[in-house]
Amino acid sequence: MKRRDFLMAGGSLAALAALSARLPAFAQGTAAAIEKPSLTLGVGGKPLLYYLPLTIAERQGFFEEEGLTVAINDFGGGAKSLQALVGGSVDVVTGAYEHTLRMQHRGQDIRAVADLGRFPGITIAVRSALKDEIKTIADLKGRAMGVTAPGSSTALMLQYALVKAGLKPDDVSLVGIGGGTSAVAAVKRGEIAGLSHLDPVTSRLEVDGDIVPLIDTRTEEGTRELFGGTNPAATVYLRHDFVEANPVTTQRIVNAFLKSLAWLQTATPDQVADSVPEDYLFGDREFYKTAFEKARPMYSPDGVITEDGFQSMLSMLKTLEPDEFGSADLTFAQTFDPRFVAAAKG
The missing domain is CATH 3.40.190.10 (Periplasmic binding protein-like II)
Incomplete structure (x- = not known):
């Protein structure tokens, strides 16, 4: 190889190496180590069907399959689990997508990494x-x-x-x-x-x-009647600094939830009832099965939040809180990081 060609090849390799260094760790190979295998997750009302993907990920062992040990703190409502994330007592939250818009507007970089519910339910x-x-x-x-x-x-x-x-x-x-x-x-x-x-x-x-x-709003029809479009509901969201510092961990979290969503698409009501804790059934297994079938359409089939959903949520906040959100200049990219869902789907 001529010296000029050698130097050009070396320069190309160096450029590729520099690009690779900027990529999230999950994109650099499946053997990358999990930075934080033990996590604390916050949720506000875990027995609710709104958060069923979390219970399934826990009870079907999807977190363990991804090398994660997840301690779940169940708070009295979604606002309290958000407060726990901001305060640093939990690492990740399953909570309403609306919280990401609200916190971005207040200057706190919190983003969803997967959608769990496409309708509010x-x-x-x-x-x-x-x-x-x-x-x-x-x-x-x-x-x-x-x-x-x-x-x-x-x-x-x-x-x-x-x-x-x-x-x-x-x-x-x-x-x-x-x-x-x-x-x-x-x-x-x-x-x-x-x-x-x-x-x-x-x-x-x-x-x-x-x-x-x-x-x-358990159905698309009811959701569109109130909001005029789709309206993302439960999501998985984290502080962006945690995501950047722990990309492999974040990827494994998303992997587990996408396994849960896929499982729910085909599970029978009996399989779901067998998977949840006994006290979630309200003492009536047949009732719970019926409630699940009614709620099934609201679960996201792919974990993706759409820009249409973002616009619907932003419009709701501007209507509800014009003094705070009337002039809000938020972008879709501030509220949803799609890299992890995309990587999980291959």
Whole structure:
């Protein structure tokens, strides 16, 4: 080889090496070491079907298959798990996509790396005893409504529905009722006029005849009716500095969740009921199976958040909170990092 050719080849190799160094570790080979194999994950209401992909990843051993040990902290609502991430007590969160937009607007670089739910799966309903008094969202003015926790996605959607109905977000009192049996009990005791909540809580109350739905976003039709388009729901999100420092770990997290989503696409209701803890069934296995089938369409088939979904979410925030988000200049890329889903899909 001539000296000139040798130098050119060497320069090309050096350029390739420099490019490789800038790539995430997961793109440099499957043998890369996991930087942080033991993780703490935050969630707000784990028994909810909204977060079923997390429970499946845990119970089917998908985290372990990816070399991860995941300790799960279940908080009273999504806003609390977000606070834990910001405060550093958890490494990763399964929570509402809306939180990434909110935190980016506040200057905190938190991004989703996988979508779990393409529809919110939230139902706004009133107690059956009040169905003749409360027939529309506008009729909720002055009432107390249950949500998983103030500041959570269930609260946000209720407030958005209020604004679209010509009311103000604070025209209804929000009462945090948690995400499990406590929520069911709050309705049955008559402590609230109704609730904005998720399955299996809402299905349990429907089956028992305790509530009448006003808005239902468990389906694409119901979601488009309220939002005018798709509206990403549960996601996996992290601080971006964690992602950059731990790309292999992040990839393994995403791999586990995509395995869970794929499993849910073909699982039978019996397989799902066999996989979740016994107390998730509300003492009624057949009911849980029915609730899962009703919720199945909301799970993402591929983990991808679309720009259409981002625009829908941003529009909702601008409508609901014009003082804060009216002039927000956010980009899709700030809220979703698609590299890990793309790599997991090969």
